[in-house]
Amino acid sequence: MKTYLDCVPCFVRQTLEASRMVTDDSTIHEKILRAVIDELNIMSFQNPPPLMAQKIHKIVREMTNNKDPYKKIKKRFNKFILKLYPDLKKKVEESVNPFETAVCLAIAGNIIDFGVTSTVDEAKVNETIDYCLAEKIAANYLTEFEGAVSKAENIYYLGDNAGEIVFDKLLIEQLLPKKVTFVVKGGPIINDVTFEDAEDVGITDLAKVVDNGSDAPGTILDLCSDEFKIKLNEADLIISKGQANYESLSDQSKNIIFLLKAKCPVITRDIGCNLGDMVLKIKKQ
Amino acid sequence: MKTYLDCVPCFVRQTLEASRMVTDDSTIHEKILRAVIDELNIMSFQNPPPLMAQKIHKIVREMTNNKDPYKKIKKRFNKFILKLYPDLKKKVEESVNPFETAVCLAIAGNIIDFGVTSTVDEAKVNETIDYCLAEKIAANYLTEFEGAVSKAENIYYLGDNAGEIVFDKLLIEQLLPKKVTFVVKGGPIINDVTFEDAEDVGITDLAKVVDNGSDAPGTILDLCSDEFKIKLNEADLIISKGQANYESLSDQSKNIIFLLKAKCPVITRDIGCNLGDMVLKIKKQ
Numbered sequence: 088m089k090t091y092l093d094c095v096p097c098f099v100r101q102t103l104e105a106s107r108m109v110t111d112d113s114t115i116h117e118k119i120l121r122a123v124i125d126e127l128n129i130m131s132f133q134n135p136p137p138l139m140a141q142k143i144h145k146i147v148r149e150m151t152n153n154k155d156p157y158k159k160i161k162k163r164f165n166k167f168i169l170k171l172y173p174d175l176k177k178k179v180e181e182s183v184n185p186f187e188t189a190v191c192l193a194i195a196g197n198i199i200d201f202g203v204t205s206t207v208d209e210a211k212v213n214e215t216i217d218y219c220l221a222e223k224i225a226a227n228y229l230t231e232f233e234g235a236v237s238k239a240e241n242i243y244y245l246g247d248n249a250g251e252i253v254f255d256k257l258l259i260e261q262l263l264p265k266k267v268t269f270v271v272k273g274g275p276i277i278n279d280v281t282f283e284d285a286e287d288v289g290i291t292d293l294a295k296v297v298d299n300g301s302d303a304p305g306t307i308l309d310l311c312s313d314e315f316k317i318k319l320n321e322a323d324l325i326i327s328k329g330q331a332n333y334e335s336l337s338d339q340s341k342n343i344i345f346l347l348k349a350k351c352p353v354i355t356r357d358i359g360c361n362l363g364d365m366v367l368k369i370k371k372q
Numbered sequence: 373m374k375t376y377l378d379c380v381p382c383f384v385r386q387t388l389e390a391s392r393m394v395t396d397d398s399t400i401h402e403k404i405l406r407a408v409i410d411e412l413n414i415m416s417f418q419n420p421p422p423l424m425a426q427k428i429h430k431i432v433r434e435m436t437n438n439k440d441p442y443k444k445i446k447k448r449f450n451k452f453i454l455k456l457y458p459d460l461k462k463k464v465e466e467s468v469n470p471f472e473t474a475v476c477l478a479i480a481g482n483i484i485d486f487g488v489t490s491t492v493d494e495a496k497v498n499e500t501i502d503y504c505l506a507e508k509i510a511a512n513y514l515t516e517f518e519g520a521v522s523k524a525e526n527i528y529y530l531g532d533n534a535g536e537i538v539f540d541k542l543l544i545e546q547l548l549p550k551k552v553t554f555v556v557k558g559g560p561i562i563n564d565v566t567f568e569d570a571e572d573v574g575i576t577d578l579a580k581v582v583d584n585g586s587d588a589p590g591t592i593l594d595l596c597s598d599e600f601k602i603k604l605n606e607a608d609l610i611i612s613k614g615q616a617n618y619e620s621l622s623d624q625s626k627n628i629i630f631l632l633k634a635k636c637p638v639i640t641r642d643i644g645c646n647l648g649d650m651v652l653k654i655k656k657q
């Protein structure tokens with residue numbers, strides 16, 4: 088997906104939110120903002136939005152001398168959702184269709200996206216869980232997803248955010264005993280998952296965890312390591328979580344199941360859905 | 373009021389909204405956006421936000437070769453509120469405190485502000501009227517405002533937006549037989565009122581109408597004509613409508629009654645109120 092003009096105000100907002108996450112010094116906020124405006128000046132709208140987001144957060148990290156501005160909030164959300172995990176697991180196991188419930192919860196977890204807004208809190212997460220469990224995913228899409236899983240031997244699951252990763256665990260449990268590889272980022276970026284998060288929530292006990300070699304949000308293949316790209320090519324099914332993975336992979340010719348909560352008007356326009364919708368989008372090679 | 377960092381995403385949004393008001397050509401939208409980003413690069417945060425807004429809308433007008441992008445929407449809102457006018461006038465006249473009702477309605481009218489958002493529609497206006505009539509303004513502020521009016525000989529009423537101007541008419545009727553001068557902009561800017569709007573809604577029959585000699589939103593005195601500044605200095609009471617007038621005059625040492633609906637977090641922070649609040653703020657020389 089290319090970058091829309093409407094992404095630009097959002098880049099500026101994200102710059103301020105990320106800067107404020109690290110320091111209260113408004114002189115530094117202004118310096119960072121001006122550096123980002125310089126980048127906006129030369130950006131190409133042909134690239135996917137996560138490429139600009141990568142640049143923004145690199146500027147924030149460098150100008151604040153902070154390697155991982157979202158570290159604290161990531162830990163907080165992993166811990167919070169791990170507390171909910173036993174109840175959520177019970178909900179999945181006791182439901183009429185555990186696979187469907189796990190898919191709905193995995194999508195609900197995508198609300199914890201600090202790239203879109205930093206105002207997500209515990210109440211919002213609980214509200215989203217209730218919403219996603221009450222909503223239905225179109226039965227034919229769900230059946231097709233289940234069919235793709237049953238045919239697959241080698242599933243790559245592209246993780247998205249801290250906290251959300253606990254919801255992913257519930258879905259991965261439904262995919263087993265298939266061989267599942269869980270993909271994390273190569274370095275800290277926003278609240279995206281890295282190897283440490285996969286360990287923290289115990290995904291490492293269920294799936295092989297690999298990093299994509301890049302610290303961009305989403306999966307910008309040009310920036311990923313050769314090693315990762317070769318492995319990903321061998322996957323016969325890719326499950327892609329969240330907006331940034333969609334933005335960076337929607338034009339790729341691969342078998343991908345996109346799972347996300349539509350949280351911005353640019354995404355809804357591209358996908359053709361409404362704000363707040365649960366999205367299960369199937370892309371075939 | 374100085375420009376806050378949070379005004380920057382809003383400037384970018386405003387650029388896109390204004391550009392789309394004139395043309396559907398996204399190549400032109402991108403060119404305008406890049407020109408505005410160039411301006412953002414060199415802007416000073418010491419200036420009030422309307423100064424940057426003036427630059428943005430000048431760029432939009434010049435690059436689209438359209439002298440008044442908001443002309444159609446201004447006419448539409450003047451017409452719409454004029455239709456409501458007989459009912460609103462009845463509400464004022466039949467109320468226990470006609471002055472208070474007129475003040476509340478004048479503030480309600482400030483919802484029609486395309487600088488803040490272009491999504492205002494007829495339903496939103498009706499909802500805001502109901503909200504403002506149900507809410508109360510602190511009695512002591514209202515008494516002080518009434519006292520200031522009764523003492524004043526020469527009132528300057530700084531108009532704000534098309535549509536809103538019909539609500540202002542209701543308040544001006546309550547100020548008569550005092551000498552009221554209604555101030556419009558010197559040239560088209562967003563949906564701000566110009567002389568044509570004052571004529572369209574019949575303000576010219578109630579008050580002397582003068583323009584401030586500037587096409588910036590609000591009242592940036594440095595950009596206003598000398599003639600206007602001399603006249604304004606002779607006023608013993610200024611009634612200032614809307615956010616942009618507040619942003620550009622809040623630091624001036626004059627007797628000003630600010631009437632506005634707080635529509636953005638930057639304003640609420642500066643004033644110390646909540647989003648959506650009706651604001652009657654009294655500033656003394």
